[in-house]
Each structure stands twice: as C-alpha cells, then as structure tokens.
Amino acid sequence: MVVDQLRDSELDRLFQALADSTRRDIVRRVTVGEYTVSGLAALYAMSFAAVQKHVAVLERASLVSKEKRGREQIVRGDHEGLLKARRLLDEYEQIWRQRAARMADILTEG
C-alpha cells in the first residue's frame, strides 16, 4: 500500500543517514549539546559545505532539527528519527524472539 511505501522511504532515509560515521558523530554531539552549523564544521577535516550537507541529510531523516538564531542556525538532536529506527529494530528483535520460542516448542513437542 501507499502508506507502506511512504514509511519505506522514510526508513530508507533514516538508515541511510545513520550509515556514515561523520553523521553519527554529529548526532551524538548535538544530542549532548548545541552547535551551530559552522561550530560543527570546525570539528571535521572537510569543507563547511560538506558538513552543511551532512546536517541537511540528518534533518531530512528527523535525526536533527535546526533553529535560526540571528545569522546562526542552532542544530539540536531530534528524538523522533531515533525512535523510528529503534522501533524497527525492536520489531525485528521481536521476530527473533518468536522464532526462538517456536524452536523451543518444536524441541519439546510430542
């Protein structure tokens, strides 16, 4: 269904966003404290534009949100994305547990 397709691309963006160590590092940092985009850029051995793009990717994945303050843009962690990713992995974990239970049933049946 269409809903699933939307959810799919949302998850695609999410895991895609997490599949880069610079972006994972940004997520960590902005969850602990606040950073401007250039404040983040100063941390990595790459151009400002590259970091700005990373932040944009994280924002589209709801892992980060920005708030304009004067000419600066404050980057903060956004819990929503993390929750969605966790929910999927929890679901998979649940499937594993059911599988384990089924195998136990087979071993003890009859």
Add this chain to the structure above:
Amino acid sequence: MVVDQLRDSELDRLFQALADSTRRDIVRRVTVGEYTVSGLAALYAMSFAAVQKHVAVLERASLVSKEKRGREQIVRGDHEGLLKARRLLDEYEQIWRQRAARMADILTEG
C-alpha cells in the same frame, strides 16, 4: 584509534544494508523461515542477480548467513548484525536520557 575505524566501517555497512526496503524485507523473511537465494529472488520484481547482490550485502553486514546445501544456498537470519545496530541506538537513547536528566537537574537546581 584503529579499533574505532574498524567499528565505524562495520556500522557503515550495517546501516547501509538496512537502508533498502528490499533488504529489510529479506531480513524479516529469513528470520521467520529459511529461503534459498532463488526462493527469495522469486519474491521480488527484479532479476536473480539483483537479489543475489542484496543477499551478499546483508551477509557482509552480518544480518544474514548462508549455508550450502547441495547446489542450493540456504539463507538464514544472523542475529549478530541486528544486535550491533541495536546496541548503537540504545547508546544514543542512553545519551538522550542523560540529557533529559541534566535538563531536569537544571530546572530543579538552586
């Protein structure tokens, strides 16, 4: 350190592998039951080779393992990859909780 770099590329591969809905579907299915590679290929509107590549990506991410049986290759879910991904998200969740606690402290201090 070097260890972190290895861990980084491992996580890159993991989340990258999860960032595709076909691959997520495969993970689900092979956790519930067993499939051959061509058994999986029959489920999707793409070539056998494409599905075989997806399985290879999942295997390198430790989300799936294969076992040769005759001329077939049985694909099963591998719990290891999932655990690693979950561990990272749990870590992030932990950071969020600490942040929440810190904010509560600030509100109640003095």
Add this chain to the structure above:
DNA sequence: CTGATCTACAACCATTTGGTTGCACGATAG
C-alpha cells in the same frame, strides 16, 4: 552422459553520494 537448475561473478549503465569550489544573501560588527 546430458540437460536443467542454482549460484556467483563480471561487465556495463544510470543514478546517488560525498566531497569540492564558488557565489549570493541576510545578519552583525565597526
């Protein structure tokens, strides 16, 4: 033995990704 089936892999192609430089524009400082 012969033919069909299952798998892996190479070569190719279009698109996306992760980086770069350069530019434009709003906000701030002097």
Add this chain to the structure above:
DNA sequence: CTATCGTGCAACCAAATGGTTGTAGATCAG
C-alpha cells in the same frame, strides 16, 4: 555604510549503489 560572518545552494567530479545481461561452474534429474 561597509566589511565580515554564517548559511544555503548550484555546479562539478569521482566513487559507490542498484539495477541489468551474460557467462561459467557445481550439482541434480533422467
């Protein structure tokens, strides 16, 4: 007002991704 700063975006490039077709090696069926 002017110069600087912070940001976003476009254009470009190399490499990776996700798909294709074709080929070749094992294994199984008859």
